Amino acid sequence: MAQLSYAGTMNDMSQLPVRVPVSDQGAIKAAVKRDGVVIVTDLPGDEHAPGYWEGIAGELPALCFGNSNLIPGEPPVACLHQEFARFEQLQMLQAAYGDEGAVLSKATEGELARKAEQKGLPHFTEIPWQHGLHQNPHTDGYVYGDHVPDHIFLLVEQQADTGGESFFVDGERVLERLRTGPDADSLLPLLETLVYDQTESAETGGYFQGRSSKGPLFGRRPDGRLQWKRMLGKDQLQTKEDMQAVPVPRSCWAVTPETRAMAAKIGARLAPEDVLRRVDLAIQAESENAGRVRLNKGEAVCVDNYRVLHAREAFNTGERRLWRVWTWTTSSDGRPDGDGQPVSTPLDIHLDLTAPDASP
Numbered sequence: 001m002a003q004l005s006y007a008g009t010m011n012d013m014s015q016l017p018v019r020v021p022v023s024d025q026g027a028i029k030a031a032v033k034r035d036g037v038v039i040v041t042d043l044p045g046d047e048h049a050p051g052y053w054e055g056i057a058g059e060l061p062a063l064c065f066g067n068s069n070l071i072p073g074e075p076p077v078a079c080l081h082q083e084f085a086r087f088e089q090l091q092m093l094q095a096a097y098g099d100e101g102a103v104l105s106k107a108t109e110g111e112l113a114r115k116a117e118q119k120g121l122p123h124f125t126e127i128p129w130q131h132g133l134h135q136n137p138h139t140d141g142y143v144y145g146d147h148v149p150d151h152i153f154l155l156v157e158q159q160a161d162t163g164g165e166s167f168f169v170d171g172e173r174v175l176e177r178l179r180t181g182p183d184a185d186s187l188l189p190l191l192e193t194l195v196y197d198q199t200e201s202a203e204t205g206g207y208f209q210g211r212s213s214k215g216p217l218f219g220r221r222p223d224g225r226l227q228w229k230r231m232l233g234k235d236q237l238q239t240k241e242d243m244q245a246v247p248v249p250r251s252c253w254a255v256t257p258e259t260r261a262m263a264a265k266i267g268a269r270l271a272p273e274d275v276l277r278r279v280d281l282a283i284q285a286e287s288e289n290a291g292r293v294r295l296n297k298g299e300a301v302c303v304d305n306y307r308v309l310h311a312r313e314a315f316n317t318g319e320r321r322l323w324r325v326w327t328w329t330t331s332s333d334g335r336p337d338g339d340g341q342p343v344s345t346p347l348d349i350h351l352d353l354t355a356p357d358a359s360p
């Protein structure tokens with residue numbers, strides 16, 4: 001039976017997700033439904049056992065939602081996010097030393113200098129460190145077009161020494177902000193009618209040529225669940241400028257001739273580009289408001305990827321290891337097979353391994 005103590009609402013001021021033990025499936029589902037995000041704790045098993053982290057990551061969807069609520073498909077784990085604070089340095093070390101370079105990236109400066117000297121190579125610690133930058137709020141899996149995973153899990157195997165706090169931007173709050181803006185009457189109808197191209201593509205700054213997706217920016221599913229997505233280009237997924245970025249990070253929604261024709265037909269009082277700008281500004285404002293939470297080792301965050309954007313702060317030292325799990329529940333639009341191809345799995349997408357912390 002669900003324990004009432006875990007059924008408290010997300011703190012309205014800080015918007016921090018509640019923590020719920022994995023054994024309480026009812027409370028997990030309730031929190032996801034209410035808040036769009038929950039932190040799952042107290043995972044079973046021995047973390048020192050071989051293959052523990054990938055194994056438990058793969059079990060998370062069934063543990064949290066129950067097998068009968070999932071659309072079957074392999075593999076359960078999309079990838080390991082290994083994020084390095086010293087990314088540029090690591091790349092140099094790997095170029096010079098191959099696999100040994102990854103080990104050396106954790107070496108002390110003295111060890112590194114000695115190694116470089118032995119090999120007659122430059123002293124790699126002189127290379128400026130690339131710190132883990134601030135990551136902007138986004139939806140995961142938009143490469144799948146209309147078939148993004150409807151829930152995602154991020155399990156922390158290793159948290160950064162400092163920084164790396166997670167934060168979440170609830171689409172409901174973004175909408176609420178837009179509802180109370182000065183030109184809400186002109187804006188609101190356009191959010192759910194104007195059709196934009198929402199396909200990930202190199203043209204709009206994306207990593208991949210994703211499956212095609214077109215539609216209004218916000219929609220509501222029959223059960224009332226909000227559905228939207230925010231795609232960010234390569235240069236906007238992470239920013240050095242943090243919240244002060246000007247202009248604000250821009251979503252990859254694209255205005256097409258169809259968008260313009262529709263805007264003219266319905267007598268839109270805002271240009272399609274102005275609609276996009278207002279939504280990005282609202283996301284940015286909500287990003288500043290959102291509470292920050294540092295996930296602990298062994299905790300997993302579960303996000304309603306239809307409704308809530310996720311992001312994290314910069315981290316300054318060390319590295320982070322997160323297991324990313326993409327899940328299609330029976331409440332989703334289905335696992336991606338929209339182009340008539342065999343049912344895909346996340347591993348069908350070949351991620352650029354030279355940038356392990358950059359893929360959304």
Ligand SMILES: [Fe+2]
Pocket residue numbers: 138139140310359360
């Ligand atoms: Fe992500």
